[in-house]
Amino acid sequence: MAANPYMTFTEHLEELRWRLLKSLGAVALAFGLSYLGSDRIFAFMVAPLQQSLRPGQSLIGTGVTEAFFIEMKVALVGGVFLACPVIFYQIWRFLAPGLLGSEKKTVIPFVLCATFFFVGGAYFCYRVVLPVAFGYFIDQYLSLGVSPEIRIGEYFSFFFRMVLAFGITFELPVFTFFLVRLGIVDYRFMWRSFRYAIVAIFIIAAILTPTPDVINQTLLALPMTILYLLSILVAYIWRRPA
Numbered sequence: 001m002a003a004n005p006y007m008t009f010t011e012h013l014e015e016l017r018w019r020l021l022k023s024l025g026a027v028a029l030a031f032g033l034s035y036l037g038s039d040r041i042f043a044f045m046v047a048p049l050q051q052s053l054r055p056g057q058s059l060i061g062t063g064v065t066e067a068f069f070i071e072m073k074v075a076l077v078g079g080v081f082l083a084c085p086v087i088f089y090q091i092w093r094f095l096a097p098g099l100l101g102s103e104k105k106t107v108i109p110f111v112l113c114a115t116f117f118f119v120g121g122a123y124f125c126y127r128v129v130l131p132v133a134f135g136y137f138i139d140q141y142l143s144l145g146v147s148p149e150i151r152i153g154e155y156f157s158f159f160f161r162m163v164l165a166f167g168i169t170f171e172l173p174v175f176t177f178f179l180v181r182l183g184i185v186d187y188r189f190m191w192r193s194f195r196y197a198i199v200a201i202f203i204i205a206a207i208l209t210p211t212p213d214v215i216n217q218t219l220l221a222l223p224m225t226i227l228y229l230l231s232i233l234v235a236y237i238w239r240r241p242a
Contacts, residue, residue, distance in 0.1 A: 015094060016094060019090040019091070019093060019094045020090075022086070022090050023083070023086060023087045023090045026083035026086035026087065027076075027079045027080055027083045027087070028079070029079075029083070030078070030079035030080070030081075030082035030083040031075050031076055031078070031079030032075075032079075033078075033079070033082065034074070034075040034076075034077075034078030034079045034082060035071070035072070035075035037078075038071045038072075038074045038075045038078070039071075041074050041075070041077075041078045042070070042071070042074045045074065045077075045156070045159055046059060046155065048126060048130035048131045048134055049130075049134045049150070049155060051131060051134075052131065052134040052135045052137075052138045053138065053148070054138075057147065057148060057149075059150055059151070059152045059155055060149050060150065060151055060152070061151065061152050061153075062151055063153075066151075066152060066153055067152070069153075070152050070153065070156055073156055073160075074156070077160060077163075081119065081122070084114075084115050084118055084119070085111050085115050088110065088111045088114040088115060088118075089107065089111050091114075092107050092110050092111065093107075095178060110174070110177075113173075113174055114171060114174045117170040117171050117172075117173065117174060118167045118168070118170060118171060119167070120170055121166040121167040121168070121169060121170025121171070121223075122163045122164075122166055122167040122170075124166060124170070124223065125162050125163050125165075125166035125167075126163060128219070129162065129166065129219045129220070130159070130162060132215060132219065133162075133215060133219075136215055165220065166220065166223075169204070169220065169223075169224050169227070170223070170227060172224065172227040172228060172230075172231050173227060173230050173231045173234045175231075176190075176231035176234050176235055177234055177238055179235075180234070180235045180238050180239060180240070181238060181240070183240060185235065186235060186239055186240070187232050187233075187235035187236040187239060190228075190231065190232045190235055191232055194228070194232075197228050198225060201221050201224045201225055201228065202217065202221045204224070205217040205218075205220040205221040205224065
């Protein structure tokens with residue numbers, strides 16, 4: 001089923017439903033594959049924390065079924081990342097009717113760019129932000145003379161929200177492309193609004209980061225500022241003809 005700009009509201013909802021179902025199907029398939037290696041994925045996820053813990057310190061579990069459900073959640077996260085090209089493809093198929101004819105053929109560059117920015121944002125968080133954040137938080141325990149005992153469930157929630165926040169915010173240039181081609185914004189407007197955008201970026205960073213510390217907020221706000229400048233360039237390159 002292909003969407004078109006002349007659909008009724010009900011038909012658009014039906015098209016959206018099919019796109020969601022196909023995306024969920026891809027995630028379900030990738031979930032099954034990820035579950036087979038959930039132990040290795042979890043080891044990869046806890047590496048940023050492990051390097052900050054002292055000898056003898058480790059994550060703990062406090063519930064009978066906690067480990068099982070963590071494996072399920074880890075597999076789900078792995079499934080989302082494995083299926084993200086399919087998800088972005090379905091997003092494109094739903095939004096493409098609002099673009100010009102020649103632009104509808106750029107589906108492969110869109111899927112590649114969207115996947116790159118999403119995975120890149122998550123990896124930046126994993127490699128740069130989380131080690132700094134965990135090092136700071138563990139030091140706070142030590143300054144109080146307390147040995148940290150962190151539950152795996154709490155760690156997973158923190159990890160997932162941080163990685164997801166960075167992955168989504170790194171999609172800013174991709175979102176800008178659609179806004180520009182749909183005539184909602186242009187590069188002149190974005191440049192004039194730069195000062196206000198900086199304020200908005202720090203507010204968004206404060207909302208998206210699950211802890212109210214300045215370090216995590218700044219580590220998210222700085223790349224968002226760079227991405228905003230990159231988005232201005234995207235808006236200029238893909239500007240609508242006068």
